[in-house]
Amino acid sequence: MASTADLRKKYLGALDASDEDMQIVAAVREYIDKEIMPRRRDLEGGWHRDEKIAKETFDKVHKGLVDIGVQRAIYPADFGGLGVGGMVSEMIYDEISRADAGLATHMGIINWVMLPALKAGRLDLLQEFVPRICDDQPHGCCMAITEPSGGANTEDPTLHGRTINTIARLEGDEWVINGHKIWPSGASVADITYCTICTTDPAKGDEGIALIYIPPDARGMSFSKPFEKMGMCWTDTNTEIFFDNVRVPKENRVAGPGEDAKILHDIVGMGRIGTCGFALGAAQACFEIVLDWTKNREISGRPVRARSLHAGIIGEMALKIESARAYAMQVNRMIRSGRYGSPGEPFLLSKCSGAKNYVCDITLWVANKAMELMGSYGYAFDYNIEKYLRDVKILQLWLGGPQRGILDTALGYYPFTW
Ligand SMILES: Cc1cc2nc3c(=O)[nH]c(=O)nc-3n(C[C@H](O)[C@H](O)[C@H](O)COP(=O)(O)OP(=O)(O)OC[C@H]3O[C@@H](n4cnc5c(N)ncnc54)[C@H](O)[C@@H]3O)c2cc1C
Secondary structure, three states, X not given: OOOHHHHHHHHHHOOOOOHHHHHHHHHHHHHHHHHHHHHHHHHHOOOOOOHHHHHHHHHHHHHHHHHOOOOOOOOOHHHOOOOOOHHHHHHHHHHHHHHOHXXXXXXXXXXXXXXXXXXXXXXXXXXXXXXXXXXXXOXXXXXXXXXXXXXXXXXXXXXXXXXXXXXXXXEOOEEEEEEEEEEEEOOXXXXXXXXXXXXXXXXXXXXXXXXXXXXXXXXXXXXXXXXOOOOOOOOOOEEEEEEEEEEEEHHHEOOOOOHHHHHHHHHHHHHHHHXXXXXXXXXXXXXXXXXXXXXXXXXXXXXXXXOHHHHXXXXXXXXXXXXXXXXXXXXXXXXXXXXXXXXXXXXXXHHHHHHHHHHHHHHHHHHHHHHHHHOHHHHOHHHOHHHHHHHHHHHHHOOOXXXXXXXXXXXXXXXXXX
16 A cells, blocks of 8 residues: 555645656655754754754755755746746645745745746846856845835735835936835845835825835845744844835836736735645644654553544544645646736735635644644654744734735625725
């Protein structure tokens, strides 16, 4: 009989990918199982959060993933990439997140940040960034949306960018940017580009929204110290970003009035559906840990997992993970089919937002139940469950949180404002 691991490979492979694509996913899985799973705890610097251990481990496994092609996976061969399909990329990030959701975040942001240039058909910008992404060095990017006055506001399609306070003013051939962002992943460590959500004038609404790529060494851009957080302690770096008369060429604006607003909502939609892969990998990891632990742990002479109460919970975990994965994959397929509009339009934004809410709820439920089934061992650092539980909470909170997510789900069915 095939093992669960073999069946899982078949399950993923059977979806939409070619055998060649699946070889890439298999190579990623093999690298993760061999090199990252045994070091998961070191990515946080061990129990004492030792920065040196964390950074050395992060650098090593990050480079390892770059060496096997993860960073350049989705880009066309013309740019030096491997040209894998979008669904395969989802599977790759699901696998990375099985080891560490923060590492998946750091690497996944690069593709997210390239999306605006891709959507706008800006070959010049892609030519500037992508060949570097496809080289053999680990890189980082940053998508700066959230401001101190609110993250969900910026993403709210009914507010039309009127709450954005980061102002871009055109002076001759340059944008002059002033403002303040907070929390973005990759802030201060990104070395390729900062895609920054600005407005030329909040009163202009959607027409004012401007997505501008800012180089990492731009004069006038500075950072706070990284935030100390509940999870993703060293893998994902988050700071404030201050823009003080930052000047960039006017060509660095992605598309133009009205078009940038559409792309902003596309990146929100894609960010939400992309989050599903991160969450599912973590849920899968918790499931695998609990399956293994309850096999050997006995209560009155019988393995925990052989007891009907526990078997029922394990069965429910499997059911929830499978249904969540099927939901996310279905929305992914709808986006990639091109038949349902773009991911920032109400119909698909609703699907992306609903899927993120659902998948994150299930992941948190799975991590929590895994801890219950393992008793104090689940609560202990050495068994990893507590790390997944801490890491995955932010997946639910970012990109507007579950409240913004559920409102955007409803917006797919009928328009409303408040
Ligand atoms: C580890 C980490 C990584 C992050 N990565 C990024 C990144 O890469 N880029 C980036 O720009 N930001 C990033 N963020 C920020 C994150 O996306 C925001 O914090 C998040 O969107 C919520 O915004 P907020 O904290 O300002 O809360 P608010 O927007 O103030 O929301 C507060 C509460 O109100 C709810 N709410 C908001 N609007 C409504 C509404 N209209 N109706 C009802 N309820 C509502 C929210 O759901 C939430 O419960 C990151 C944060 C962390 C911690």
